[in-house]
Amino acid sequence: MLRFEGLSKAYAGRRVIDAITGQLGLGAYALQGPNGVGKSTLLALFAGAIAPDAGEVWIEGLSLQAAPVEARKRLGYAPDTSSIYPFITGRDFLDFVVQTRKYDGCGSMEEMIDELGLTPYLAARFSAMSLGTQKKYLLCAAWIGDAPVLLLDEPSNGLDHAARTALARRIADRSQHALTLFASHDAAFVEACGATVVDIDEVAGRPSRDRRAG
Incomplete structure (x- = not known):
């Protein structure tokens, strides 16, 4: 479902992702590692949010480089x-995503709005929202269209208990028919999702850290 070959990315001369090749199939996967080692970069590369220095990514067999529009229709991404x-309101943002994805299953979206407790904030502008509420909107938008590949960066950050519980259940429920890859330091959340832990060093082409140190 998600395949990558020779993928590399450097910032200011420092190689963050080093010519990695691999693939992930159905299931939930939690990308873990210390801050600053490339988890967000890797997810953004997989999502096509940033361009790699080298290499290629395929979403369900479609190249993000050669067929970006079609490939992106098959993925959801929440940074x-x-x-x-x-100045955009919550409702305006979600309506825009629905129109962009040409999605007609709005009943499912309304269910997620309710589960995440977003109904009171539909008319609020993003500038007036807490970071946690903004995160909920990003997650809700990523779910629109029920994409086969879902990429989430620290999805439980800033969420209240009810929202974390609902989100973990949704990720677990997807495992039988779709792929979810998310970065998270939240061990309890990872366990609730039933996710397989993936070490960033193993994916990014670096020697594994000695976990006994520090």
């Missing part, structure tokens, strides 16, 4: 922080 225009 850790919001870059949405501050």
